[in-house]
Amino acid sequence: MSDPTPADGRTRRFRLFRYRRGDGAPRSETFDVPVGASRTVLEGLRWIKVHADPELAIRHSCFHASCGTCGVRVNGREALACVAALDATTTSVTVEPMANHPVLADLVVDMGPFVDRFTEPHPLVRPVEPAAGPAMSPEGEPHERFEDCIECGLCLSACPVAATDDTYVGPAALAYAQSLLDRGEGDRDAILDWADGPGGAWRCHAAFECTEACPSDVRPAQRIMALRRELVRPRRRR
């Protein structure tokens, strides 16, 4: 990674959420970080970790929005830190962990409860699948691939229903269930019963914040609507 320090020596003020178990209540801490325009939030966070506070807990891996590990909230909005660009005019950047996930430390959340929301079968690692059919549908539209979901958890953070209801399974899990139905995988009736449950598809209130937050164009809200369509079909036609 190249040096993010701007030539003009300007700094940006990063206000970070800090929390460490045993430290008591969370607090915020500010750092003046010399990162220029066209740099990312993750580059700023890494600068802090390398030059100012090696104890800062951040999680990242791929640097190009593929692994989904660096999900945070930047100035109140869900984003992958690795592709959240710092524009030329922003001088103050507030970085917080995702909402609606338990915080482990600083900007790192526990993804366990998020993964637990998915219906079975939900393999964390899938074997590579060779393309079985044409790249385009008969109507000429490209096939949608749910594998685009990188399970970053930003959709759950953005969801206003999940903000007050921890029993709601959330957008990613419901979208995944719909993709199973789409592909004809899993026990169809069991998946529909699961989605029909009290924390399932009917808890969604169509705010579409999940679709807006999704960095991978999975469009969870539209998939939840498609799932509802399946749920209201007469059972014999499902």
Next chain:
Amino acid sequence: MTGADREYRRIRAERDRPGPVLRKAPGPTAWFDVRRGRTGHWAFSLNRITGIGLVFYLYLHLAVLSLLLAGPESWDGFLHLATTPIFLGLDVVLIAGLAIHGLNGLRVALIGTGLVPDRQKALFYTLMVLGAIVVVYSILHIAESA
């Protein structure tokens, strides 16, 4: 148990304790926190506000109807109050709430049945313009009959 064991247990217990879950706003206020929300969140918040308002109105309406039990004088007294400018203004608020909630419900139904799953923003703006027309018409009608 040695002091080191106790310290080890304390550290383990601290490590296993669930961390805080951050919320964008405390409790149900998160529903109405649209500071960083987009069109769909505005629609969601408006539906909640109008829904709660309409439930409140329903009970108020039943309470007002119960005045009939107290005789004609009681009801006439209420009618006198109901035709004051403040009450007529509240009628407009009620009509706006009904229009927003009903039309937004139509939007959710159209999206949820898969008829227009990708047009939720356009539907919201179109239906809210329709709602605004209904409210403006109601204002004119109430003003004319007042």
